[in-house]
Structure formats: C-alpha cells, structure tokens
Amino acid sequence: MKKPPILWTNVLFFSLSFLAAVTLVPWYGFEYGYTTSHWLAFIACMFYAGLSITAGYHRLWAHKAYDAHPVIQVIFALGGAFALQNSALHWSSDHRIHHGQVDDPVKDPYAATRGFWYSHIGWMLRDYQGDSYGDYSNARDLQRNRIVMWQHKHYMKLVLLTNIGIPLTLGLLLGNVIGMLLLAGVLRLVLSQHFTFFINSLAHIWGSRPYTEKNTARDNGFLALFTYGEGYHNFHHIFASDYRNGIRWYHYDPTKWLIRTFAALGLASKLKRTPIERIEKAKAETLLNKTKVSLAKLPLAQDKLTLLQQEYDLLLKKLQNYCAVQKQVLEAKKAAVRAQCEHSALMQQYKELEQAWESQKQAWIALNSRLLKTA
Structure with a gap:
C-alpha cells in the first residue's frame, strides 16, 4: 500500500525545533547561564500553554465538560x-474522532494500535487525513462559537504573536532576550508539545485499566505529573464528559483544580461530574470480566464463577442502596437543612450504607485477588 506524501513543513519544524532545544538551549546555559527568574518564567509559560490545551482545547471545547466565561475562552485561545x-x-474535531473511533487503525487519527511512533508524532508527518483534513462536521457547535472561529481564522497570526511576543516581552522585562527566546520560546514549545503527545502514545501503552479494557487507554499517575492531570486516561476514555481526569483528592490534576477555581470565581459553570455509581460499577465490571477470563482457563471452575457472580450482584445492590441514600442526603443539604440532617435518621442510614458498601467493596477486591492467585 502506497504511503501518503510526507508533510515536509511539519517534518522540518519538529526536527529543527527539537534540535535547537537539545543543542542551543544547553549551550547558551553553559556559556551565559539562566537566572532563577528565567526558569520561573519558563515554568509559567509551560503551565500557560499546557493548561490552555488541557482545560481549554480538551475539556472545554472538545468534550464540553463545563462552560467558561468569554474572557477565559480568549485566554485559552491565545x-x-x-x-x-x-x-x-481542528484539534477538537480530531479529538472527537479519536474518541469515537479509538484504536481503529484507519479511522482514529492517532491510533495507538499503529505503534508508539505513529500515535506520538508520526501521524502528523504524512498527509494521512487527505481531503478530510478540513472536515469539521463533527464540531458544528464550535463553529457557532465566535472565539473559537476567531482563533481559527487568525491562527497563524496568533501563533507568531504569542510565540515571539511573549518570550520577547519576558526577555525585555528580565534583561535577557536571547535567553528567554530559548527557554520560554524553543524549550517550552518542544516540551509542551511532546508532553501532550505522550497522552496519545504512552497513555495508551503504559499504565493500568481499572475502568474498562475495551480500549488501549491507561491510567498513569506518573504521566499526570507532566500532562497537567491528563494521565488518568483510562477513566477519561469511558467518562469523557467529566471535567475531572483525576477523581481522587490525591490525584495530581491541576486542570481540574483550575476549573474549580474558575467556578468558585464565577468564571466557569455547569461542571459535569460522573455519578459515583457509574464509576464504581465500571470498575467492578472490569474486574469481574478480568477474573472470569482467568478462571475460565481452569478445570471445574464453575463453583468459583458462581461465587464470583453472587458477590458481584451483592456489591451492585449495596452500591445502589448507598447511592440512593447519598442522593437524598445531598438533596436535604441543598434544602438548607444540613444541621438537622446530620442528626437525622437519614444521615444515620447513609453512614451505615456507606460502611456496608465500603466493606463489600473490600471483600469483592479480596475475593478477586484470591481467585486470580488460584488461576
């Protein structure tokens, strides 16, 4: 099969920018040095570019996980x-196709099933999209967004304005124009791009799949450190409209924290959050299927399979009871009767069901672990 033509502009850009980052940036540092102010400015630029992609392009526009004030949208567009x-x-349109056709070697723009290199950067080095490149029929909602269309129309002008203007301004303020063009310009650009590319590549190869094994997406807390919280990718692929990627308090997800901060300031609204019942059911079902596959290889495994199914059914029943009462508690709190609720029979029932659910979940995990060891 004949390969699509090489996109030489992309090949030269990625090659030369990477070469500059690994040669000119360290050379200048050894010869002239970078100050603490330079590195702080570099970090600030990294977060600005990175969070504009994760909170703006990804969670706001591609998945509509929340609404944002026009001022915030302009900041993200820049x-x-x-x-x-x-x-x-264009980014959001491609990403929506990726979610709808994930892992399809033909239809997924950056399918991980075609290997690390292709999903990381290779898909941008040849004209794989062809005539469909400018087809934004899956993003008609974004075509009605004046800020998105303004950025799309003036994209190259804004690229030059920001990528030259921001480092140049910082260099003038800090007294080292060349140093800032290298740090906040070249190095920042190369790192921020490849950190995003890691989500398309490494996050589909390296990590765990606790929520679904129907696609290659993985949860990886280490990758979250470099991708502003996007490393919890297995969760994201099954609950894409959730404004969070890291759902636990200890999950590093600065994108989630930024969105929450905007909401607290009245700059974001309609934050979408997946109900705990759906999340826990997905985890339980994934573990059930994994254990079933392992047990199916054993002779006379029917008794173990029956026990497993019984425990799974009991788990879901207790989860449903807990979530039903949790909903009543939340509604009671919203009705401004929190003080009474805390001492009511409803609150007592909620605590008991929460404890029953947690105990059953631990028993469920222990049972699967024990059965898997015998497989």
Missing part, C-alpha cells in the same frame, strides 16, 4: 496558539 498544536476547532 494559550492554544502559544502551544502551537493547531487551532481549537
């Missing part, structure tokens, strides 16, 4: 141009 990962319209 930051997206600074990150130089195409316009918000």
Whole structure:
C-alpha cells in the first residue's frame, strides 16, 4: 500500500525545533547561564500553554465538560496558539474522532494500535487525513462559537504573536532576550508539545485499566505529573464528559483544580461530574470480566464463577442502596437543612450504607485477588 506524501513543513519544524532545544538551549546555559527568574518564567509559560490545551482545547471545547466565561475562552485561545498544536476547532474535531473511533487503525487519527511512533508524532508527518483534513462536521457547535472561529481564522497570526511576543516581552522585562527566546520560546514549545503527545502514545501503552479494557487507554499517575492531570486516561476514555481526569483528592490534576477555581470565581459553570455509581460499577465490571477470563482457563471452575457472580450482584445492590441514600442526603443539604440532617435518621442510614458498601467493596477486591492467585 502506497504511503501518503510526507508533510515536509511539519517534518522540518519538529526536527529543527527539537534540535535547537537539545543543542542551543544547553549551550547558551553553559556559556551565559539562566537566572532563577528565567526558569520561573519558563515554568509559567509551560503551565500557560499546557493548561490552555488541557482545560481549554480538551475539556472545554472538545468534550464540553463545563462552560467558561468569554474572557477565559480568549485566554485559552491565545494559550492554544502559544502551544502551537493547531487551532481549537481542528484539534477538537480530531479529538472527537479519536474518541469515537479509538484504536481503529484507519479511522482514529492517532491510533495507538499503529505503534508508539505513529500515535506520538508520526501521524502528523504524512498527509494521512487527505481531503478530510478540513472536515469539521463533527464540531458544528464550535463553529457557532465566535472565539473559537476567531482563533481559527487568525491562527497563524496568533501563533507568531504569542510565540515571539511573549518570550520577547519576558526577555525585555528580565534583561535577557536571547535567553528567554530559548527557554520560554524553543524549550517550552518542544516540551509542551511532546508532553501532550505522550497522552496519545504512552497513555495508551503504559499504565493500568481499572475502568474498562475495551480500549488501549491507561491510567498513569506518573504521566499526570507532566500532562497537567491528563494521565488518568483510562477513566477519561469511558467518562469523557467529566471535567475531572483525576477523581481522587490525591490525584495530581491541576486542570481540574483550575476549573474549580474558575467556578468558585464565577468564571466557569455547569461542571459535569460522573455519578459515583457509574464509576464504581465500571470498575467492578472490569474486574469481574478480568477474573472470569482467568478462571475460565481452569478445570471445574464453575463453583468459583458462581461465587464470583453472587458477590458481584451483592456489591451492585449495596452500591445502589448507598447511592440512593447519598442522593437524598445531598438533596436535604441543598434544602438548607444540613444541621438537622446530620442528626437525622437519614444521615444515620447513609453512614451505615456507606460502611456496608465500603466493606463489600473490600471483600469483592479480596475475593478477586484470591481467585486470580488460584488461576
């Protein structure tokens, strides 16, 4: 099969920018040095570009996980141009196709099933999209967004303005224009791009799949450190409209924290959050299927399979009871009767069901662990 033509502009850009980052940046540092102020400015630029992609392009526009004030949208549109990962319209359209056709070697724009290199950067080095490149029929909602379309129309102008203007301004303020062009310009650009690319590649190869094994997406807390919280990718692929990727308090997800901060300031609204019942059911079902596959290899495994199914059914029943009462408690609190609720029979029932659910979940995990060891 004949390969699509090489996109030489992309090949030269990625090659030369990477070469500059690994040669000119360290050379200048050894010869002239970078100050603490330079590195702080570099970090600030990294977060601005990165969060514009994760909170703006990804969770706001691609998945509509929340609504944002127009001022925030403009800030993200400029930051997206600074990150130089195409316009918000094009990026979001590609990403929606990725979610709808995930792992399909033909239809998924950056299918991980075609290997690390392809999903990381290879898909941008040849004209794989062909005539469909400018087809934004899956993003008609974004075509009605004036800020998105303004950025799309003036994208290259904004790329030049931000990628030259921001480092240049910082260099003038800090007294080292060349140093800031290298740090906040070249190094920041290369790192922020490849950190995003890691989600398309490494996050589909390295990590765990606690929520679903129907696609290659993985949860990886280490990757979350470099991707502003996007490393919890297995969760994201099954609950894509959730404004969170890291759902636990200890999950590093600065994108989630930024969105919450905006909401507290009245700059974001309609934050979508997946109900705990759906999350826990997905985890339980995934573990059930995994254990079933392992037990099916054993002779006379029917008794163990029956026990497993019984425990699973009991788990779901207790989960449903807990979530039903949890909903009543939340409604009671919203009705401004929190003080009475805390001492009511409803609150007592809620605590008892919560404890019963947690105990059953631990028993469920222990049972699966024990059965898997015998497999």
